[in-house]
Amino acid sequence: MPPYRRTFVIFCILAPLFYIYWWKFIAPDTLSGLLSSTASENVFNKTLGFPRIFVINLPPRTDRRDAMVLAGAVSNISFSWIDGVASDQVSDRIIPEDDRGHSAGARGSWRSHMNALQAVVDRNLGSALILEDDIDWDIRLKSQLQTFAAASRTWLRESKSSRAEVELLDVIKYADRDVKDVYGNGWDVLWLGHCGADLPSAQKTATSPLIVTIPADETVPAPKHLKPHPFALQDKLGDNYPPHTRVVHASGGNVCTLAYAVSREGARKLLLELNGHYDTQWDLMLQKWCEGGYITKEGGASEEHQDAPPICLTVQPPLFSHYYPKGGASNIQGQGGGYAKGTGSPYIRLSVRENLRRLVTGEPLSEMVDQLPDDGDPIWK
Ligand SMILES: *[C@@H]1O[C@H](CO)[C@@H](O)[C@H](O)[C@H]1NC(C)=O
Ligand SMILES: *[C@@H]1O[C@H](CO)[C@@H](O)[C@H](O)[C@H]1NC(C)=O
Numbered sequence: 001m002p003p004y005r006r007t008f009v010i011f012c013i014l015a016p017l018f019y020i021y022w023w024k025f026i027a028p029d030t031l032s033g034l035l036s037s038t039a040s041e042n043v044f045n046k047t048l049g050f051p052r053i054f055v056i057n058l059p060p061r062t063d064r065r066d067a068m069v070l071a072g073a074v075s076n077i078s079f080s081w082i083d084g085v086a087s088d089q090v091s092d093r094i095i096p097e098d099d100r101g102h103s104a105g106a107r108g109s110w111r112s113h114m115n116a117l118q119a120v121v122d123r124n125l126g127s128a129l130i131l132e133d134d135i136d137w138d139i140r141l142k143s144q145l146q147t148f149a150a151a152s153r154t155w156l157r158e159s160k161s162s163r164a165e166v167e168l169l170d171v172i173k174y175a176d177r178d179v180k181d182v183y184g185n186g187w188d189v190l191w192l193g194h195c196g197a198d199l200p201s202a203q204k205t206a207t208s209p210l211i212v213t214i215p216a217d218e219t220v221p222a223p224k225h226l227k228p229h230p231f232a233l234q235d236k237l238g239d240n241y242p243p244h245t246r247v248v249h250a251s252g253g254n255v256c257t258l259a260y261a262v263s264r265e266g267a268r269k270l271l272l273e274l275n276g277h278y279d280t281q282w283d284l285m286l287q288k289w290c291e292g293g294y295i296t297k298e299g300g301a302s303e304e305h306q307d308a309p310p311i312c313l314t315v316q317p318p319l320f321s322h323y324y325p326k327g328g329a330s331n332i333q334g335q336g337g338g339y340a341k342g343t344g345s346p347y348i349r350l351s352v353r354e355n356l357r358r359l360v361t362g363e364p365l366s367e368m369v370d371q372l373p374d375d376g377d378p379i380w381k
Contacts, residue, residue, distance in 0.1 A: 058084035136345035159208035188266030193259025193320025206292035206309035251314035259320035
């Protein structure tokens with residue numbers, strides 16, 4: 001064998017050995033850094049780290065579907081569609097007799113969300129994100145979700161301790177290396193898009209009152225802008241925390257089901273429980289379920305069995321919000337009866353919807369409009 005070939009063969013044998021040695025002993029820090037960032041990288045994929053994203057759309061509302069498809073495309077997010085159901089298509093027969101008097105106009109929405117849960121259960125998905133079709137999000141959604149995922153894993157771990165508050169200082173520091181689910185294990189619902197939620201209090205929370213705080217998040221609007229519509233009172237979040245803090249905690253008092261993720265277990269439990277009930281509109285049913293309101297005590301022959309309360313986490317301000325389109329039919333009714341013919345979305349700064357034209361024409365991030373500037377008025381016309 002000529003000497004150069006021998007050298008080459010020896011090199012081929014030694015190189016992988018040295019590589020393994022380096023990998024295992026010299027660079028464990030960089031290795032764990034790599035592993036923890038890949039755990040969160042799934043959040044950057046086209047379904048935001050969930051196996052599927054379902055969007056509920058009433059087929060006649062092609063306008064909404066067009067707009068969502070476009071907003072998803074410019075955000076590099078891909079959707080699966082669930083046909084919404086109109087209330088008059090929901091037969092009386094499927095509504096429990098005692099419940100027939102309740103919110104007749106909201107039956108369609110209830111059935112549409114049930115169909116989305118049914119799809120999650122039927123396909124045996126590990127989890128799914130369920131969206132309504134009139135929503136908005138920030139251009140920086142994927143990095144917001146990376147931070148949220150670290151916060152939710154932190155909550156799931158720390159809620160077993162008796163701490164009341166944990167600050168999420170550093171995403172990587174809190175990244176779990178061997179999580180299969182980037183959002184952590186053991187949650188039922190992640191309520192990411194709502195139009196109001198209560199901060200937890202020890203008395204009212206069915207699970208843990210723990211709050212994970214995310215300080216200095218520039219995507220969080222200033223306290224004066226933290227409200228679900230222009231006439232609303234300012235959220236308590238702004239009074240209780242320094243400006244630009246986001247918080248993650250167990251959901252309580254949440255309204256509007258604009259966006260929520262369900263785990264496999266969460267979807268099964270919800271389908272089991274809410275198929276037999278139709279108390280009120282869907283968001284209030286999910287609110288009650290999350291607060292442990294449907295837990296049934298089954299007094300068996302032997303011991304009384306009581307299910308553990310579900311684990312629903314939420315985030316304030318929300319990561320998904322209602323979008324009020326230009327000239328849209330949905331005028332916003334304010335507290336005290338005022339109306340705003342609004343255009344825009346509360347809580348969202350670099351809005352995908354408001355910047356759709358700029359995004360489609362490929363303008364740079366620096367050209368995007370901030371709907372809720374720190375030193376200005378919101379863009380509500
Ligand atoms: C969209 O996301 C996919 C999956 O993460 C990635 O491979 C691709 O580069 C992204 N495209 C753009 C334009 O960001
Ligand atoms: C995105 O990541 C999640 C979690 O790993 C995975 O279940 C899902 O299939 C991925 N989606 C795509 C489109 O790759």
